[in-house]
Amino acid sequence: MKKAMLLTLIAALLVMGISVAPVQAATTGTVISSSAAEPEPYYARAVKLDNGNLLSTFTRRFPGNTDWAGMKAFPFYRSTDGGATWSLLSEIDPNNYGLDRNQQGMTTLYVLPQKAGDYPAGTLLFASTDWNNSVPYTIHIWRSTDNGATWQFHSNLAARGTAGTQRTWEPEFSVTSDGRLICYYSDERQPGYNQAIAQEISSDGGLTWGNYSIIVGNSSNWDWRPGMPRVVKVKNGTYFMFFEMLGAAPNFAVRYKTSANGVDWGSATDLGNVVGTGIYRASQTPEIAYIDNGTANGRLYVRGMTDVISSANKMFTSGDYGATWTQVDAPLTVKGSNQNTPAAWSGTLLPLSHSMLLEVNTVKVGDRNEIRANVAQVNGDSSIVSGGIYKLINQNNNLLLDNAGGGSPAGTEIIQWSDLGADTQWWRLDYRNSGFFRGMSVNNSLVWEDPDGATAPGTKVILGTNNDLDTQRWKFAHKGSSYYTVMNGHSGLMLDNAGGGSPAGTKVIQWGANSLDTQNWKLVRVDTEIPVNQLESFNMHSYVQYQDGRGRIDGGQYSAESQWRLVKGLANESSVSIESVNKPGFYLRHRDGKVWLEANDNSALFKNDATWQLRAGLTGSWAASFESYNIPGAYMRHRNGLLEISTISTAVDQQDATFYVK
Template structure:
């Protein structure tokens, strides 16, 4: 298919991962959405083997926390209220965007809150817990994070780079205008910044200024000699999206000129997959520690009645973050609800993946339009224990053979299509750790590549078997 409407490349976000070369990682599979009515999700994997998740509750009145040994387990994990809003004064309204961090042997939660007498006087606050398990023990209020500007501020996050801990946040500066900008400052302790903050991003592009002028929800990941800072932009409806700032790891992060903003959003609404307003992301890692996982919220519908902030149905979602050959992150598109997709890498051409282009299926390297090379392995349309491979950016379209050529086409409901689009999943013919796909209606013929195009063909030689073997990522 043509490269319509999918977004590709780059992005990212918050995690404690340290820079390493971009490498392939085994496939992971989750089912979306993860948690209903939880926005601004923040998930960390701790050294105790648990994932900890906090997020904004739609009542805006409390900080919640849950844990599980798997990401999918967070969906059904019990949730605890670890702190409630004050009844008057500070921290009494709009309890927003909590993040949980483990720093120097203690747990910290950063969140934003308004006042009872002015719910829009939103500032940043910190809670501390010395217990090994943050669901136990007591949380101490460390108070407000003081910034030189005593103005609307929110979405504090923290990360360490070259031995220095930084705080990044969003704040209004009346001298700049309405809305929020992104700021950065070193920290003297987990609730105090030091020095003069640097303003590193101002919303100027059209996609940053729909409904509101917004840069917020910063999240950082460091890889491949660069520091990537994802952020969210525009109003919190279907226009909400993710942008990206990039700095060299050897640069002075406090110098605004060290940061380059990508000219287009790197993650945005997608009509084909029915995902709208994706944003306020964080990052964690897969259970085996080998894959980066994007955590974010969105809605399953475009149109909202009234103020989007009063719509409770932003929900937490997860999907794998991929890396381009040049070391930049690539999150593709917000995938459809249900099981997450995979990529299929050629066994004998390790830089090539199955992808579609003008409906024709092929193997190709450097597929930065990521969703072209992602497929959901679903129950076979023909049944009988078979599987079918559904396109990620064109739901309802499947890999099928026609005249023994492989195409990506819409399911027309016929028995012929169901059979042509169904395969028996086998251990890899050239490597049992991989996978091969045998045609249901032409047993003995497998999906294989030849001159970069895909066919269903009989296999007999070692080369044939290698051509018909793929590895899931």
């Protein structure tokens, strides 16, 4: 990537990352499962069945040790209404098959898209990883031919290994271009490999397996630990495999490789391409989806587990088969992820239609993780998240949709007004069904309504009490650049500003579609939060922290002292300041050549010293460097474990002044 392009991307991401967050994110979705007795579920999986229903499963507990107890049967929850509600349908208890359910986890769920062996399209396969060293196989497979109502044992896969303790993890199914079932998995069994990604193929629908091969790995580099394969086939027939990569810079990045047939992936030492844009990239345990949205290439969507640390709302998307990526709001708001409390640990993105995307994932709620689901309407690099809070800006006059005053009663006519930063101009968009949303005022919980089911052009839009009728349903059609037309479900008329150049106070009406900008509304989300970042040293694999007021680097990623927000520069809004999450109002600033964490005293000197020019990394891709705002040419860098500023002249200087923003 050219440096100028990277700088442009950094500037765009900076604008996104430092937006004001006046309200708390609400898009935590619908609860599938929540249990105080099982506070750490993970590996949420979901599929769409041939009958249109959804099926979801997960592992009930994080496998911290090999001697744990208390695991219950694997549950399967069904939704018959597109993910709005869920109920327990069935269970698989490994104990009933001579296995130890306390040693099972890291599951997958798959629907055969076509006949494989004797098993027709629509057959369900469920697989678990077994880390019981006394069991001869590491992966066990069950099948269902009645949409998950009942299950039968199907087969075993991946022999334990000669030493008895080697394991495999994270099975993932697909069907090759010639119709054979294939399973990809992370493999710790092979001599010389810390871990590799391997595959085996079945010609009889998964009853027997063979043709073992390593598709990502390096026996000459013990640091390499690729894993978590997720595979999807796109409309031109290409297979994409996304995986996490530990041990190669940028560490933990989600990468992808491609195959023409699902079998041949090129050299095993080829790590493919990183998913990301600017200084941000997807990181760890990828969840992926592909949507054929009618464009030439369709759309790929990717989200990593630790992406949610820096941005609880975002995922990456590509409309050119991974050549470029942008960030877009993900269906679920997921916060609080780290290695010890695995929120977002390997969730699922599931297409429901050409424009609707479901996410099922673990969400941190209080002292537990819950399995939750939520949907978003995805339109290229724009999305509308169910439960998200937005302001709507008219393209013609730049005025906002407004409820005309706090506490307005039902029947009040909706107007347009200049941006007040008030909740009378904030609207919660809740997905209902069949492509329609409800627009609810954050201020008074009343909703947009076509009064009395009127169908005449010019009818004013009012606020009404929610009644779930089509007069209160609105369909959003994307016009580009986050602009949408908004059509009422009853009248078929468009939300309109009642004339070009209409002044503040003008009533909002409905009118027939006319392709004018008076009917185009820009959706700007207001419930996102400023990302929380960690700054990892490029060459030390340690993180920027503070101790006794001094900036330093240390090993811990998840300590309170290593959490930062990149906010608008105190001295220059096009630059950044680095504010401590743990100590709000305290910023990294340079003084006497050293970097300190100090409280903002509002002096001009402090603001200048605490402002940094965000630059592309002086060395390495996907990284950043921080140039002093008031001493050009001097960069924040580490030396002997402490932070300071200095000019840069050597390769070591460049490495010491380069950081991964995570």
